[in-house]
Amino acid sequence: MDGFRLAGALLRCLNPETAHRLTLWGLGRGWAPVVQAADDSLLHTRLWGRDFSNPLGLAAGFDKDARAMGPLLALGFGFVEVGTITPRPQAGNPRPRVFRLAEDAAVINRIGFAGGGMDMAAARLRAWRDAGGPGLGGGLVGVNLGKNRDSPDAPADYAAVAGALAPYADYLVINVSSPNTPGLRALQDRRALERIVEAVAGAVSKALPRRGPPLLVKIAPDLTAADQADIAAVALSGAVQGLIISNTTVARPADLRGRHRVQAGGLSGRPLFASSTAVLSDMYRLTRGKVPLIGVGGIASATDAYAKVRAGASLLQLYTALVYQGPALIPAIKDGLAQALRRDGFATLTDAVGADHR
Numbered sequence: 001m002d003g004f005r006l007a008g009a010l011l012r013c014l015n016p017e018t019a020h021r022l023t024l025w026g027l028g029r030g031w032a033p034v035v036q037a038a039d040d041s042l043l044h045t046r047l048w049g050r051d052f053s054n055p056l057g058l059a060a061g062f063d064k065d066a067r068a069m070g071p072l073l074a075l076g077f078g079f080v081e082v083g084t085i086t087p088r089p090q091a092g093n094p095r096p097r098v099f100r101l102a103e104d105a106a107v108i109n110r111i112g113f114a115g116g117g118m119d120m121a122a123a124r125l126r127a128w129r130d131a132g133g134p135g136l137g138g139g140l141v142g143v144n145l146g147k148n149r150d151s152p153d154a155p156a157d158y159a160a161v162a163g164a165l166a167p168y169a170d171y172l173v174i175n176v177s178s179p180n181t182p183g184l185r186a187l188q189d190r191r192a193l194e195r196i197v198e199a200v201a202g203a204v205s206k207a208l209p210r211r212g213p214p215l216l217v218k219i220a221p222d223l224t225a226a227d228q229a230d231i232a233a234v235a236l237s238g239a240v241q242g243l244i245i246s247n248t249t250v251a252r253p254a255d256l257r258g259r260h261r262v263q264a265g266g267l268s269g270r271p272l273f274a275s276s277t278a279v280l281s282d283m284y285r286l287t288r289g290k291v292p293l294i295g296v297g298g299i300a301s302a303t304d305a306y307a308k309v310r311a312g313a314s315l316l317q318l319y320t321a322l323v324y325q326g327p328a329l330i331p332a333i334k335d336g337l338a339q340a341l342r343r344d345g346f347a348t349l350t351d352a353v354g355a356d357h358r
């Protein structure tokens with residue numbers, strides 16, 4: 001067993017939040033593998049005027065406060081999404097609030113946007129950019145925006161974080177799909193969403209009058225067909241430039257085995273794969289392949305990653321599988337995905353996006 005595998009096995013003996021804190025601490029000290037190999041050119045993709053050397057990203061929630069972008073990108077990710085970041089610092093829900101369901105290769109969390117707030121994140125992102133961070137071929141950083149739990153004015157909150165962080169973001173995400181902030185998912189309703197998008201777009205063009213980063217919306221896997229159609233209409237109107245599909249689910253599949261399956265919160269990992277991929281496929285169809293989609297939910301192998309691409313994902317993200325398989329999973333997925341594309345005769349990743357619909 002190599003050192004990182006051993007570290008992973010030890011970390012899984014600790015409670016999940018302690019393990020996570022230690023992991024971030026270790027990453028900050030350089031205790032992490034650095035992937036030296038250049039990405040296979042088949043995996044390169046260009047979206048929103050930005051070059052992704054590979055399509056695999058780290059999903060939001062791992063680096064909530066923008067503490068470890070450099071070391072995380074060095075693990076081999078093509079991009080890292082930091083956040084969710086709220087205007088003011090907040091503590092989140094009482095602990096324990098993160099639970100491993102090892103038998104199901106899943107996690108349930110109800111953290112509820114704990115973090116240091118936008119000023120702290122802005123200072124870290126600014127320092128990172130000033131040090132020559134992403135955007136210089138070293139990988140890209142997206143910023144996931146949220147609202148404070150006690151804020152009555154959602155559009156104002158999203159706009160405040162967007163205005164503060166747009167200068168440092170390769171893309172921005174309006175997160176209206178976490179299950180752990182009361183009322184948040186209701187913001188996926190068409191009128192509510194349009195108000196937020198308008199406020200965020202206004203704040204971004206004020207902060208960066210010439211050229212702001214693209215704006216994405218992250219959606220839940222638990223939407224009705226009517227909600228899906230509304231969100232597709234907003235995306236097709238050109239108000240947002242992409243969708244992230246999906247966040248965690250409030251559903252509890254009947255075959256979950258982990259003893260924590262009764263805990264409240266959002267379920268991620270293997271049990272989320274089928275439903276999040278089905279919604280990805282629906283949204284690809286509803287947006288007629290015209291809107292770039294980021295596929296996330298239960299990716300734990302190259303086969304899973306390839307299935308998301310064929311269902312309509314231009315980019316991919318993961319989080320939970322990293323908890324169980326460690327950072328060796330990242331090069332394994334990239335290698336396997338490139339192999340699958342070659343085997344099926346695709347000259348580029350982009351050619352394979354949505355292949356199952358043709």
Ligand SMILES: Cc1cc2nc3c(=O)[nH]c(=O)nc-3n(C[C@H](O)[C@H](O)[C@H](O)COP(=O)(O)O)c2cc1C
Nearest residue numbers: 059060061084109246247268269297298318319320
């Ligand atoms: C512990 C934990 C915290 C998360 N926090 C956030 C968050 O702050 N914002 C967000 O948009 N998604 C958050 N997510 C959801 C992930 O970004 C992702 O959408 C979801 O876990 C599905 O991917 P996975 O099955 O690969 O984990 C979190 C997930 C986990 C497991």
